[in-house]
Amino acid sequence: VKYVNKEVIIPPEIDENFIKGFKNYLEEKLNGDTPYNYFTKFKQLCKQATRDGLFPEDPAVNVSVSRSNGLKKEILTFDEIKRLSTTQCGNDEIKDDFLFCLNTGLRFVDVKSLLWQHIDLPSNLLRKEQTKVRHSSKAAYVYIDLNSNARAILENRKKGLRGDFIF
DSSP: OTTTTSSOOOGGGOOHHHHHHHHHHHHHHOOTTHHHHHHHHHHHHHHHHHHTTSOSSOTTTTOOOOOOOOOOOOOOOHHHHHHHHHSOOSOHHHHHHHHHHHHHOOOHHHHHTOBGGGEEGGGTEEEEEOTTTTTTOTTOEEEEEOOHHHHHHHHHSOOOOTTSBOO
């Protein structure tokens, strides 16, 4: 919709030039593997539309998008995490949030919306729907076994009511 600037397009509007333009649009506006993933789905749609008789030939067959090498992410070493955990911080709440992210693998957006109802301390288990992928992934729910560090952070928080935020 953003690419064509209208809600509906009809098959005769979708030709190889349209598809090349769409591919370029994805590559310019998005990053990581997202352009490749979106364009792959679009090509599948074109292939099915051709089988359904909407196109005489698949207009996307000669257009491809290259897969990125992914985003390079820096990873903290165990020693760096240990030093961070013992370093003085002006805001202990933020420090706890950050260390909890490191110990669970959760994004900050998910930690800040974490409720006590997501935690089962007797089972050392966290169950949470991830905010970023909740509408686009079948695996939006994560189940995380809490390690001793994550559990200690939770135990230091004042346990609230079932609907209360932890952080």
